[in-house]
Amino acid sequence: MPNLMELKYQVSNEDFTRAGEASSDVKKKLKQLGVSPDVIRRVAIALYEGEINMVIHAYGGEITVTISEEQITMTLADRGPGIPDIDKAMQAGFSTAPDNVRNLGFGAGMGLPNMKKNSDTIDISTEIGVGTTVVMTINL
């Protein structure tokens, strides 16, 4: 099945104020395509949580979003420390975020559970010291 559209974004970890620009752009593009508001909302939430994680827990990376007739696939590949225990990281409330991140309004340990809740599939592959890749799909 050919993809109707592919979007790519480089995410930098240097400027926290810019975190979320990619997600915001994806949201706009989906609106232009006439995707249903419910799907847009789920994509926006899942992607933004993932983008923030790339910035606060890793050193940025790349986001690729592909849209086909059937689904939206979001791939977030970062260069970062990796996740030692994925099951633990998926638990609501588990966070290793430092105080400075919490002062910015994040680090409640809600992101990964929220990404799971809003997507139809989520797959995390991670290697310590190399990076983490999160792939989420949402059916259209």
Next chain:
Amino acid sequence: MTVGEIKNLLDCEVITGEDLLDVEVRTACGSDMMSDVLAFAKTSCALLTGLCNPQVIRTADMMDIVCIIFVRGKKPDEAMIEMAKENNLPILSTGHRMFSACGLLYESGLRGGKMDA
């Protein structure tokens, strides 16, 4: 309740969105943690917060929040106001603290929305 009614109830200054005071607000959410807002906010929701940084506007954009109310007299900077304008998002600022601001709105009938299972 409308954005304009919230403005009156909380004695707010309208920072941006003077033309959006008729927008309908069905629920509200009060938090300084954007993580919580992303996990729990409902549709047609107003956000009360004491956190004042660009991610508040971004979170509101992602969640289709209809209005932001900064408590304790917090005011956004120019960049944040620009972002809000681009997203047609009204921003209000009230001198009330979080608890009082939420209480005043609750007293006037605004609710937090149903809890998820």
